[in-house]
Amino acid sequence: MTRVEDFNRPPIAPRPLDEKGIAGIFGDALAAQPDLTRRFISFTLWFESNKTKFTDASKETLPELLRMIKMRKPKEIHIVGHTDRVGTDSHNQTLSSRRANFVRDFLISNDIKLSVLFVFFQGESRPLVYTEDEVAEPLNRRVEVMIR
Structure with missing residues (x-):
């Protein structure tokens, strides 16, 4: 001073x-x-190629995701599905929807209220790592969960 x-x-x-x-x-x-503990927090869950199956790393994240949701009692949880750029746009749109809904169903099966869950899917349109078409980028095969 x-x-x-x-x-x-x-x-x-x-x-x-x-x-x-x-x-x-x-x-x-x-x-x-402001109370920074009340700000949103996000988790990224990774998926196997062309599947709605979590990677091993994502399986390890799930207990912490559930703990944070139950501790914070959020009003909204946004679930956003993504894919890499392998396959057609239509296929990837459907796959990202299936992944997002897979996470939604997982949360519901763990006593998270449906009324706070909002599901979105982006297909291959919002990559975390930009690639050319038909490049299998594991970091783009994800679902982002934003706890608000």
Whole structure:
């Protein structure tokens, strides 16, 4: 922190502030900050090629996903399905829908209310990693779950 006592003189040399000093000066501003724990959180679930089967890494993520949903009691959970660019647009649109609905059904089977679930699917139109057609990119085979 530094202080200017007179506009005709240079400021006083800066000095560090401890937590108590920060709270004393900025306490009202800090108290007005939004509760960041209530912001949305997202999870990405990965899928096997051309399937509605989770990868092993995604299976390991599922307990944490369920824990966060149950802890936060969200008003909305957006589920967005995606595919890589292998196959036709029509096929990938259908596959992304099947993946998103697979996740929806998984959540429902774990006591998450249908009324908070909103399902979307993008096919191959919103890749995480841009590729040319017919490139099998594992990072694009996903469902994003946004807890709001």
